[in-house]
Amino acid sequence: MRMGTVMRNVNRANVLREVRLNQPISRADIAKRLELSRSVVSDIVDSLLVEGFVREVGTGSSTSRGGRPSVRLEFVPTARYSFGMDIGGTKTMFLLTDLAGTVIAQRKIASRREGVDTVEHLRTEAQRFLQESGVPMDKMVGSGVGAPGLINYMDGTVLAAPGLDWVNVNLKEAFHSYLPEPIIVDNDVNMALIGEKWVGAGRDDDDVIFVAIGTGIGAALMIQGQIHRGAAGYAGEVGYVPIDPFTNAQSDVTRFGALENVASGTGIRLEVQSNMNKFGHSSLQGREIRAEDVFEAARQGDELGQYVVNKTVKYLAFALAHMIALVNPAKIILGGGVMRVGNTLVQCIDQRLKQIMPIQADLTLAQLGELAGAYGAAASPIFEMYRM
Numbered sequence: 001m002r003m004g005t006v007m008r009n010v011n012r013a014n015v016l017r018e019v020r021l022n023q024p025i026s027r028a029d030i031a032k033r034l035e036l037s038r039s040v041v042s043d044i045v046d047s048l049l050v051e052g053f054v055r056e057v058g059t060g061s062s063t064s065r066g067g068r069p070s071v072r073l074e075f076v077p078t079a080r081y082s083f084g085m086d087i088g089g090t091k092t093m094f095l096l097t098d099l100a101g102t103v104i105a106q107r108k109i110a111s112r113r114e115g116v117d118t119v120e121h122l123r124t125e126a127q128r129f130l131q132e133s134g135v136p137m138d139k140m141v142g143s144g145v146g147a148p149g150l151i152n153y154m155d156g157t158v159l160a161a162p163g164l165d166w167v168n169v170n171l172k173e174a175f176h177s178y179l180p181e182p183i184i185v186d187n188d189v190n191m192a193l194i195g196e197k198w199v200g201a202g203r204d205d206d207d208v209i210f211v212a213i214g215t216g217i218g219a220a221l222m223i224q225g226q227i228h229r230g231a232a233g234y235a236g237e238v239g240y241v242p243i244d245p246f247t248n249a250q251s252d253v254t255r256f257g258a259l260e261n262v263a264s265g266t267g268i269r270l271e272v273q274s275n276m277n278k279f280g281h282s283s284l285q286g287r288e289i290r291a292e293d294v295f296e297a298a299r300q301g302d303e304l305g306q307y308v309v310n311k312t313v314k315y316l317a318f319a320l321a322h323m324i325a326l327v328n329p330a331k332i333i334l335g336g337g338v339m340r341v342g343n344t345l346v347q348c349i350d351q352r353l354k355q356i357m358p359i360q361a362d363l364t365l366a367q368l369g370e371l372a373g374a375y376g377a378a379a380s381p382i383f384e385m386y387r388m
Contacts, residue, residue, distance in 0.1 A: 084378030142381025195375030
């Protein structure tokens with residue numbers, strides 16, 4: 001791409017951002033804030049008006065010299081739309097939003113269909129969802145896809161997703177020509193953090209960690225408003241963090257990690273099962289074990305439930321303390337299926353953290369629930385458009 005084209009795209013993105021964040025605003029004010037000539041700003045605004053991204057909404061005050069009042073501009077969030085897909089081990093969320101995050105349509109489907117290739121199933125269902133939404137494809141800015149496991153963000157390949165039995169599955173290529181483009185593929189926890197930053201619990205902070213505690217455990221890091229992926233894209237894979245410095249157990253990325261084995265939903269179930277014989281009168285005896293049942297049993301005074309919950313809190317606080325020491329975030333957002341038990345668990349972890357870590361961070365519950373990843377997926381092509 002030629003340098004002149006790059007500069008025009010940068011200027012266009014900056015003008016659109018100024019209108020979006022400081023509306024209503026005049027052309028003259030945009031030129032002043034961006035240190036661009038009025039003619040450059042006027043040309044960009046004219047094209048944005050034609051494309052429907054901005055509209056004129058009246059005039060401001062007259063100038064100090066009595067000149068003509070300036071025309072004000074306003075952002076039009078319904079000018080374009082974005083599609084987000086959050087793929088989980090059992091369920092997948094589809095979300096269609098406008099440029100401001102207002103939901104136009106949403107749907108939850110099973111991630112797999114018996115006898116059908118998983119990718120083919122998702123392609124078919126996504127196309128049906130988009131067609132039924134009634135939004136023309138030329139009004140779409142692109143698609144975001146969140147998937148569990150290790151992701152190569154640059155080329156859209158899922159390197160390993162044990163919950164889906166995927167190894168080296170290139171989703172960007174698989175969804176090419178099936179979904180609105182560009183297609184952005186990222187780890188599902190990164191997408192959840194982007195979603196919470198866009199319209200959820202992270203809106204007011206630029207240094208944020210999101211920790212998803214569900215079947216497994218994963219984290220996403222945002223530093224100065226940007227997702228930090230690390231050298232190979234694996235930043236945040238905290239489920240693999242060892243909890244015993246003296247262990248000789250071999251780690252394998254295709255299996256659950258050490259922290260996940262003791263503090264995830266799976267880990268909580270395993271802890272209950274391995275300690276059941278020590279608590280013969282537990283109300284959890286003879287039941288199918290779910291994380292929420294363990295927390296409820298603990299709340300009602302069950303000794304096994306309290307034992308496992310106490311261990312879980314300590315493991316999670318231990319892991320979060322290391323994240324705080326390394327990143328010094330303003331906020332840590334806790335989400336995922338286990339966190340559906342609510343603020344009681346957040347408060348317990350926070351209390352333990354304050355005991356073991358002198359550096360503090362605001363610990364809070366995610367606001368978007370199971371839609372966080374889909375919101376982040378929908379936001380990704382929108383943010384990319386703003387950066388172009």
